[in-house]
Amino acid sequence: MPRKIIIDTDPGQDDAVAILLALASPEVEVLGVVAVAGNVPLDLTTKNARIVCELAGRPDIKVFAGCDRPLRHELVTAEHVHGKTGLDGPVMPDPSMPVEHQHGVDFIIETLRSEPPGSVTLCPLGPLTNIATAFEKAPDVVARVQEIVLMGGAYFQVGNITPAAEFNIYVDPEAAEIVFKSGRPITVMPLDVTHKALTTAPRVEAFRALGTEPGRMVAEWTDFFERFDKEKYGSAGAPLHDPCVIAYLIRPELFSGRHVNVEIETQSELTRGMTVADWWHVTDRAPNAMFMGDVDAEGFFDLLTERIGRL
Numbered sequence: 001m002p003r004k005i006i007i008d009t010d011p012g013q014d015d016a017v018a019i020l021l022a023l024a025s026p027e028v029e030v031l032g033v034v035a036v037a038g039n040v041p042l043d044l045t046t047k048n049a050r051i052v053c054e055l056a057g058r059p060d061i062k063v064f065a066g067c068d069r070p071l072r073h074e075l076v077t078a079e080h081v082h083g084k085t086g087l088d089g090p091v092m093p094d095p096s097m098p099v100e101h102q103h104g105v106d107f108i109i110e111t112l113r114s115e116p117p118g119s120v121t122l123c124p125l126g127p128l129t130n131i132a133t134a135f136e137k138a139p140d141v142v143a144r145v146q147e148i149v150l151m152g153g154a155y156f157q158v159g160n161i162t163p164a165a166e167f168n169i170y171v172d173p174e175a176a177e178i179v180f181k182s183g184r185p186i187t188v189m190p191l192d193v194t195h196k197a198l199t200t201a202p203r204v205e206a207f208r209a210l211g212t213e214p215g216r217m218v219a220e221w222t223d224f225f226e227r228f229d230k231e232k233y234g235s236a237g238a239p240l241h242d243p244c245v246i247a248y249l250i251r252p253e254l255f256s257g258r259h260v261n262v263e264i265e266t267q268s269e270l271t272r273g274m275t276v277a278d279w280w281h282v283t284d285r286a287p288n289a290m291f292m293g294d295v296d297a298e299g300f301f302d303l304l305t306e307r308i309g310r311l
């Protein structure tokens with residue numbers, strides 16, 4: 001029985017790889033893809049989500065536009081990482097599949113109300129604006145969420161957009177606070193784990209060697225995407241953040257972490273968006289998130305390459 005998921009995303013090259021992985025994997029059933037403003041503005045993340053679904057040969061997937069800005073703050077984007085289009089690297093054709101008319105937040109609410117309770121997993125890959133807005137607009141749906149598996153936050157790896165905060169949480173810290181206080185099971189893929197999933201040259205070549213259009217696209221996206229991180233971290237490749245969320249749904253044993261308390265800084269300008277993880281259990285705050293810290297990187301890339309090869 002495939003696991004029903006909603007992908008909430010701000011494509012972004014790594015989001016794109018995550019969407020391809022989900023669409024190539026029979027273990028998950030993508031009920032819909034909801035775009036959010038993040039890496040680039042909403043009109044581009046909505047366009048990019050459709051480009052990726054068509055690349056996967058899935059123009060039937062329902063793609064929705066969600067919120068175009070965070071709950072409280074001005075939108076902060078990341079063109080410096082993802083390029084002007086958000087999918088820089090290869091030249092991509094404009095999508096021909098439509099955007100659904102329904103607002104993405106209403107799709108999330110309606111789907112949670114119509115699917116059996118506890119049968120839908122939310123997979124946010126960008127700022128948490130859509131998820132938080134759905135929870136605020138329809139509090140009855142919160143209890144119906146099976147699990148929230150998200151990419152965001154950092155503890156030992158500290159920040160990538162400020163010294164204290166990871167981008168997805170930094171863009172909309174109030175939304176993150178709502179999600180982390182929702183009481184639902186949360187599994188977090190922070191920079192602590194995604195920085196161990198690096199697109200080294202052999203791994204990028206393995207995508208190219210698939211000899212397929214999706215394989216070539218993934219290789220060219222990672223070639224583009226990694227220049228920022230290699231320069232910044234001097235690492236042997238870019239961290240492939242968002243596909244960790246989908247890989248966890250397929251092979252959870254690839255990941256390990258700790259169930260800890262995580263709270264979000266929303267008051268301080270200096271540390272806005274910091275995920276304050278009580279990793280050493282120095283407080284009596286109740287654990288509310290499975291905070292991942294390690295990944296079998298070889299196993300992750302073997303899974304990713306094999307699945308992308310199916311498209």
Ligand code: RIB
Nearest residue numbers: 012015125126167168241
């Ligand atoms: O900080 C990494 C996260 O920010 C990833 O989800 C990337 O796509 C960007 O949204």
Ligand code: CA
Nearest residue numbers: 012015125126
């Ligand atoms: Ca993302």
